[in-house]
Amino acid sequence: QKEVEQNSGPLSVPEGAIASLNCTYSDRGSQSFFWYRQYSGKSPELIMSIYSNGDKEDGRFTAQLNKASQYVSLLIRDSQPSDSATYLCAVLRGSTLGRLYFGRGTQLTVWP
Amino acid sequence: DADVTQTPRNRITKTGKRIMLECSQTKGHDRMYWYRQDPGLGLRLIYYSFDVKDINKGEISDGYSVSRQAQAKFSLSLESAIPNQTALYFCATSDGDGYGYTFGSGTRLTVV
Numbered sequence: 001q002k003e004v005e006q007n008s009g010p011l012s013v014p015e016g017a018i019a020s021l022n023c024t025y026s027d028r029g030s031q032s033f034f035w036y037r038q039y040s041g042k043s044p045e046l047i048m049s050i051y052s053n054g055d056k057e058d059g060r061f062t063a064q065l066n067k068a069s070q071y072v073s074l075l076i077r078d079s080q081p082s083d084s085a086t087y088l089c090a091v092l093r094g095s096t097l098g099r100l101y102f103g104r105g106t107q108l109t110v111w112p
Numbered sequence: 113d114a115d116v117t118q119t120p121r122n123r124i125t126k127t128g129k130r131i132m133l134e135c136s137q138t139k140g141h142d143r144m145y146w147y148r149q150d151p152g153l154g155l156r157l158i159y160y161s162f163d164v165k166d167i168n169k170g171e172i173s174d175g176y177s178v179s180r181q182a183q184a185k186f187s188l189s190l191e192s193a194i195p196n197q198t199a200l201y202f203c204a205t206s207d208g209d210g211y212g213y214t215f216g217s218g219t220r221l222t223v224v
Contacts, residue, residue, distance in 0.1 A: 032210045043202055043215040044155075051210065088155070090212070097209050098143065098162060099170075104154035 003027060004091050006103035013110055019076040021087050021106050026070070029094025033065055033072045036088040038105065044088055048074060079110040115139045118203050118216035125193050125223055133188045133219050135203030143206040144186040145213065146170075146178060148199040155202070161186055193223040 006023050013019045021035075032051050036044035050056045050063040050072065062075040072091075076083055089103040116137045125131050135144065146158040147170075157170030159178040167178060175197065177189045190197055200220050204213035 032212075034212045043218050044213075046212045046214070049210075049212055092209055099145070099157060099160055100213060102155040104152065 002103075003093065003101040004089055004103040006087075006089050006106050008104060008106060010107040010109055013079050013108070015079060015081060015110055015112050017079050017110075019079045019083065019108055019110070021074040021076075021089075021108065023072045023074075023089030023091075023103055024070055025072070025089075025091045025093075025101075027091070027093040028067075028070060030067075030070075030091045031094050031097075032092035033063070034090040034092075034100065035061075035063060035074045036090060036102075037083075038086045038088060040085075076108075079108075081110050081112055084109050114217065116203060116205055116214050116216035118201075118219050120219060121217065122220045123222070125221070127194055127223055129193050131190045131193055131221070133190075133201055133203075133221070135186045135188070135216055137184050137203075137205045137214075137216075139205055139207070139214060140183075141205040141207050141214075142183065143208065144180070145204040145206070146176075146186070146188045147202045147204065148172070148197075149202060149218075150199050158188065190221075190223075193221075195223045197221065198223050 035048040038044045048063040056063045060077045064073045086105040088105045090100040145160040147155045161180045203216040
């Protein structure tokens with residue numbers, strides 16, 4: 001079982017819709033969780049971090065964490081074509097501090 | 113100037129050649145990382161360093177070596193390049209657990 005798993009997609013949503021991206025992780029002691037956005041050929045950019053159970057909102061983005069289910073998600077409201085990118089989930093495992101484990105990413109396309 | 117600078121941006125080299133990829137940062141972070149990214153495989157950790165005297169192997173260190181010349185500089189070397197080392201390479205820095213990474217712009221390496 002991979003440390004961090006994401007649906008590879010691609011996920012396609014119309015402009016204005018809510019995009020939902022999901023991530024599960026294997027280490028129950030994981031402490032910190034991050035979402036990165038990566039445009040094609042570019043470097044990953046940190047867009048959200050979450051550390052405790054519940055929701056965290058930042059503009060159109062909401063990160064949700066459920067440690068009991070070992071599940072973290074990213075919701076993008078009012079999706080725009082400029083949101084089209086690959087979204088990477090990253091986890092700081094409790095057993096190996098100091099480095100992040102990345103999922104393989106979910107490719108999102110928002111069509112006008 | 114970028115916070116994390118990678119050079120070169122693109123490089124084509126021949127099988128068997130030694131090549132060095134360089135990374136420098138102005139963020140003052142102690143932690144630095146080298147990842148490679150391949151289509152469908154996501155980001156894989158090659159080496160990481162918590163300070164000048166602390167170097168650690170990641171999951172795919174075979175065929176690579178690193179040098180931490182200063183807090184701000186972390187270089188990755190391919191001793192004898194082979195075609196399956198063709199990939200997009202990213203350097204990243206971190207201020208510690210829970211802060212996420214800042215990535216450089218990447219080096220696209222092709223080994224022919």
